[in-house]
Amino acid sequence: MTAAAVDWARVRADFPALDQKVRGKPLVYLDSAATSQKPRVVIDAVRHYYERDNANIHRGVHWLSEQATKAYEDVRKKVARFINAADPRECVFVRGATEGINLIAQTWGRTRIGAGDEILVSTLEHHSNLVPWQMLAAEKGARVRPIPMNDAGELDLDAYAAMLSGKTRLVCVNHVSNALGTVNPVARMAEMAHGAGATILVDGAQAVPHMPVDVRAIGADFYVFSGHKMCAPTGIGVAWAPLATWESLPPWQGGGDMIASVSFEKTTYAPAPARFEAGTPNIEGVVGLGAAIDYLTALGMPAVAAREAELLKVFEAAVRGVPGTRLVGTAREKAGVVSFVMEGVHPHDIGTITDREGVALRTGHHCAEPVMRRLGLAATARASVAFYNTPQEAAALAAALGAVREIFRT
Ligand code: PMP
Numbered sequence: 001m002t003a004a005a006v007d008w009a010r011v012r013a014d015f016p017a018l019d020q021k022v023r024g025k026p027l028v029y030l031d032s033a034a035t036s037q038k039p040r041v042v043i044d045a046v047r048h049y050y051e052r053d054n055a056n057i058h059r060g061v062h063w064l065s066e067q068a069t070k071a072y073e074d075v076r077k078k079v080a081r082f083i084n085a086a087d088p089r090e091c092v093f094v095r096g097a098t099e100g101i102n103l104i105a106q107t108w109g110r111t112r113i114g115a116g117d118e119i120l121v122s123t124l125e126h127h128s129n130l131v132p133w134q135m136l137a138a139e140k141g142a143r144v145r146p147i148p149m150n151d152a153g154e155l156d157l158d159a160y161a162a163m164l165s166g167k168t169r170l171v172c173v174n175h176v177s178n179a180l181g182t183v184n185p186v187a188r189m190a191e192m193a194h195g196a197g198a199t200i201l202v203d204g205a206q207a208v209p210h211m212p213v214d215v216r217a218i219g220a221d222f223y224v225f226s227g228h229k230m231c232a233p234t235g236i237g238v239a240w241a242p243l244a245t246w247e248s249l250p251p252w253q254g255g256g257d258m259i260a261s262v263s264f265e266k267t268t269y270a271p272a273p274a275r276f277e278a279g280t281p282n283i284e285g286v287v288g289l290g291a292a293i294d295y296l297t298a299l300g301m302p303a304v305a306a307r308e309a310e311l312l313k314v315f316e317a318a319v320r321g322v323p324g325t326r327l328v329g330t331a332r333e334k335a336g337v338v339s340f341v342m343e344g345v346h347p348h349d350i351g352t353i354t355d356r357e358g359v360a361l362r363t364g365h366h367c368a369e370p371v372m373r374r375l376g377l378a379a380t381a382r383a384s385v386a387f388y389n390t391p392q393e394a395a396a397l398a399a400a401l402g403a404v405r406e407i408f409r410t
Contacts, residue, residue, distance in 0.1 A: 180329025
């Protein structure tokens with residue numbers, strides 16, 4: 001379906017949380033990069049799971065356990081189709097992008113990174129794709145080096161090329177920046193990393209919810225994302241890698257479900273993905289993720305991306321139209337994020353005042369302090385859009401920002 005063929009007003013009505021007033025004003029939710037709202041089908045799927053299918057998975061022979069196990073494993077297949085993985089077993093369920101990256105650091109990283117090795121991390125990274133590597137580097141005597149970016153928020157590929165060397169073990173980059181909305185050329189960066197013999201991890205937390213993602217076309221070695229930013233519940237996400245990679249790695253957490261056999265003399269581990277899913281997992285989260293994938297698939301990710309591209313233009317124009325504002329992050333390729341500052345007004349004040357008008361913005365460093373430092377800012381205000389937002393909400397944002405201006409003019 002194209003964006004024009006979708007009835008977006010009806011789509012919006014699928015999201016109960018959007019249909020409410022806050023502080024007496026209609027809610028204008030512009031914080032989907034932090035977490036998306038959830039359509040009724042996802043909420044219903046979780047409720048149905050608890051009302052009908054609740055049981056622990058993998059271990060039971062009884063009917064309910066079989067139902068729950070089937071539901072859980074069926075979603076793995078849906079995830080694989082959604083990101084074009086070659087095999088569902090390549091998709092490991094984790095708590096979210098953060099846990100996925102930590103899993104990779106603790107398994108791949110601990111066995112493959114040594115003293116003197118280099119980990120190249122883009123300046124645009126969320127702390128979750130920097131701090132685990134700093135922790136690992138400190139343990140191993142490795143070095144984390146930032147891939148620089150320009151003033152628009154685009155990574156400097158020439159500098160990146162020059163940094164790649166025989167010492168480079170790993171490159172870490174997000175597919176889309178949560179702070180600025182930059183869409184990074186991850187396929188090209190993967191090719192360059194591989195040319196230097198390095199591994200590349202792509203953080204897709206802000207990409208999978210907003211555009212078609214094909215992990216094989218990107219060619220990364222690892223790809224992670226979070227369910228809660230793509231209409232699914234919190235506490236569920238996916239770490240993807242080719243099956244051969246997972247099979248070559250040791251487990252990280254020990255416990256039930258991740259073993260083949262256990263004795264005091266010798267314990268052996270289950271194959272992937274179970275090896276990396278110790279303990280009772282977030283079954284309701286997986287069920288909700290499956291419903292979210294069905295929902296997004298029915299809309300069509302190309303239509304979602306096209307709708308959000310239109311909205312991005314409208315929201316950027318709305319912010320630009322308010323005197324004294326400046327967009328932060330003007331990359332040629334952007335998705336869903338309008339970061340901005342207003343002369344003489346602290347971003348936190350912007351967020352507090354717009355909230356009184358019912359407009360939910362995020363303010364601060366967006367868990368990306370190096371981005372802010374590079375741009376000489378302490379913080380920005382950020383409006384992030386999803387397909388369920390409307391052009392009218394851009395007008396509401398502009399009006400709320402106008403109110404901020406009024407207050408600070410006096
Ligand atoms: N990476 C990016 C680009 C993000 O935007 C976020 C969440 N803001 C994360 C990683 C971390 O995701 P989570 O908190 O769901 O683990």
